[in-house]
Amino acid sequence: MALLALVSVLWAPTVGADPLRAGSSPGTVVASSELPAELWLRGTGSAYRMTYLTTDRHGITPCTGMVFVPPGTPPAGGWPVIAWAHGTVGDSDADAPSVTGVDPQSSDYVSSWLQLGYAVAATDYVGLGTPGVPPYLDGKVAGRSVVDSVRAAREIDADLSSTWMAVGLSQGGQAAVFAAHVATSYAPELDYRGAVANGVPSNIEMVSNWSGPSFPPQGLAGLTVYMSYLIAGVRDAYPELDVDSYLTPVGKQFVDAAPEVPFRQFAAMTGNVSVAQMLSRALDVPALQDALREYLEVPVAGYDRPLLLVQGVTDASVPLPLTEKLVSEMRGAGTNLDYRVYSGGHVGSMYQAGPGQASFVASLIR
Numbered sequence: 001m002a003l004l005a006l007v008s009v010l011w012a013p014t015v016g017a018d019p020l021r022a023g024s025s026p027g028t029v030v031a032s033s034e035l036p037a038e039l040w041l042r043g044t045g046s047a048y049r050m051t052y053l054t055t056d057r058h059g060i061t062p063c064t065g066m067v068f069v070p071p072g073t074p075p076a077g078g079w080p081v082i083a084w085a086h087g088t089v090g091d092s093d094a095d096a097p098s099v100t101g102v103d104p105q106s107s108d109y110v111s112s113w114l115q116l117g118y119a120v121a122a123t124d125y126v127g128l129g130t131p132g133v134p135p136y137l138d139g140k141v142a143g144r145s146v147v148d149s150v151r152a153a154r155e156i157d158a159d160l161s162s163t164w165m166a167v168g169l170s171q172g173g174q175a176a177v178f179a180a181h182v183a184t185s186y187a188p189e190l191d192y193r194g195a196v197a198n199g200v201p202s203n204i205e206m207v208s209n210w211s212g213p214s215f216p217p218q219g220l221a222g223l224t225v226y227m228s229y230l231i232a233g234v235r236d237a238y239p240e241l242d243v244d245s246y247l248t249p250v251g252k253q254f255v256d257a258a259p260e261v262p263f264r265q266f267a268a269m270t271g272n273v274s275v276a277q278m279l280s281r282a283l284d285v286p287a288l289q290d291a292l293r294e295y296l297e298v299p300v301a302g303y304d305r306p307l308l309l310v311q312g313v314t315d316a317s318v319p320l321p322l323t324e325k326l327v328s329e330m331r332g333a334g335t336n337l338d339y340r341v342y343s344g345g346h347v348g349s350m351y352q353a354g355p356g357q358a359s360f361v362a363s364l365i366r
Contacts, residue, residue: 024053024060025053025060026053026054026055026060026144026147026148026151026186027052027053027054027147027148027150027151027152027155027187028052028053028151028152028155029050029051029052029152029155029156030051030052030053030062031050031051032048032049032050032051032156033048033049034046034047034048034049035047035048035049035066035067035068035098038101039066039100039101039102040068041068041102041107041110041111041114041120042108042111042114042115043070043071043111043112043114043115044068044069044070044071044114045069045070045071045072046068046069046071046157047066047067047068047069048066048067048156048157049064049065049066049098050064050065050066050067050098050152050153050156051063051064051130052064052065052148052149052151052152052155053148053152054126054141054144054145054148054149055141055144055148056126056135056141056144057135057138057140057141057237061126061130061132062130062131063123063124063125063126063129063130063145063148063149064096064098064123064124064128064129064130065097065098065121065122065123065124065145065149065152066097066098066102066120066121066122067119067120067121067122067152067153067156067157068110068114068119068120068122069119069157069159069160070114070115070117070118070119074159074160074161075117077161077163078158078159078160078161078162079117079118079119079159079160079161080117080118080119080161080163080164080165080365081118081119081120081121081150081153081154081160081161081163081164081165082113082118082119082120082121082164082165082167082361083120083121083122083123083146083147083149083150083164083165083166083167083176083179084102084110084113084120084121084122084123084167084168084172085123085142085146085166085167085168085169085171085172085173085175085176085179086102086103086106086122086123086124086125086168086169086171086172087103087105087106087168087169087170087171087172087173087199087347088136088170088171088222088225088226088229089103089128089263090128090262090263090266091128091134091136091228091229091232091258091259091263091266092128092258092259092260092261092262092263092266093128093129093130094262095128095262095263096124096128096129097122097124098122098124098129099129102122105347106169106347106350108351109169109350109351109354110122112354112358113167116358116362118361119153119157119159119160121149121150121152121153121164122149123145123146123148123149123175124145125141125142125145125175126141126142126145127259132236133232133233133235133236133259134229134232134233134259135233135236135237136171136226136229136230136232136233137171137174137201137204137229137230137233137295137296138233138237138295138296139174139175139177139178139296139298140178140182142171142172142174142175142178142179143175143176143177143178143179143180143181143182144179144182144186145175146166146168146175146176146178146179147166147179147182147183147186147187147190148187150164150187150190151187151190161191162189162190162191163190163191163193163365164190164191164192164193165192165193165194165195165196165361165364165365166179166180166183166192166194166195166196166197167195167196167197167357167361168195168196168197168198169198169199169346169347169350170198170199170200170201170317170318170346171201173197173198173199173200173201173309173318174197174200174201174202174298176195176196176197176200177195177197177200177298177299177307177309178298178299179195180192180194180195180197180303180305180307181299181302181303183195183305184304184305192305193305193306193361193364193365194305194306194307194308194360194361194364195305195306195307195308196308196310196357196360196361197307197308197309197310198310198349198350198353199310199311199312199315199317199318199346199347199349199350200298200309200311200318200323200326201317201318201322202298202318202322202323202325202326203298203322203325203326204230204292204296204322205289205292205293205295205296205297206322207322211227211275211279211282211283212276212279212281212282212283212284213276213279213280213281213282215274215275215276215279222267222317223275224254224270224271224273224274224275224278225263225266225267225270227275227278228251228254228255228257228258228266228270228278229258231243231247231251231255231258231278232255232256232258232259233295234291234292234295235255237291237295238291238295241287241288241291243255243288245280245281246279246280246281246283246288247278247279247280248277248278248279248280250273250277250278251277251278251279251280254269254270254273254278255278257269298326300326300329300330300332300333300335301330301333301334301335303335303336303337305336305364306336306338306360306364307335307336307337307338308337308338308339308340308357308360309323309326309327309337309338309339309340310340310341310342310349310350310353310357311323311324311339311340311341311342311349312341312342312343312344312345312346312348312349312350312352313341313342313343313344313349314343314344314345314348315344315345315346315349316345316346317346318346320341327339338360340353340356
């Protein structure tokens, strides 16, 4: 892919022939450049595209992203940072937000943080803009991508504070929750205050136990796309499980294409095919179920800073009952959780929650 060639060229002058050489640490900036003006958000004073190092299942690896800085003089101590974790925008390098910009559904929301006086570090996540298969919904990897984006952003712009919050939607809501779970242990040098997570996918590992050729044809909005991305990530993470043996020919075609085909084209490809038509047999095999739990399960305890979860009643992508189950388990485990429900859908509820989220974040920053 053209972007991969560009990234490999950008690495060379900064870190030599081996960007992952011994001594490289998560959050290290491999390359940075000014972000093209057409990708700036409203309220941007300066913006950068970056390639930085993070940690995936195999060790230190490159990741791309963006940094947005408000205009004017920073406050004492520097601009506090919002680490923005985006929702599903695709699985190919062509879909990476650092190439296309913040997705139109979220851009006004992300811009609002800039206008409130926060810098924004926006990761693409591992594999979306860099070599390899994106580990879609692998929260452990995504969470570290979020944390390391803050480290990298502060290396690029010295006016950024060490104080930061994780904020995300959908796939990014899950990433923000996982970032919250490891923030203080993984990056103790940063001043992490808390997280805001909108429309968090959870309990998918429970639903997957019922997946197979008899899976109902009606499902969540975009389910065939999401399932293709998920299976591609799981297949890459667990090659020993022979994931292809669970797929029909069309299912394998979709999973193979998921990391290569841009989102709009992929959605058109999969639009008339159900999840049931992708699967040749049920996924209820113990070894596969164990792997799916390890890959997907959202931690219900172990959070040492405040966490705000937002859910829309009419959300067609993340059903309310699954989030209610997560919230019940978190509260039962003693997690310091603020849970708010709004009438809107997957994206609309995030905008409905915006003013309250701004107050929540401001109270923690103070």
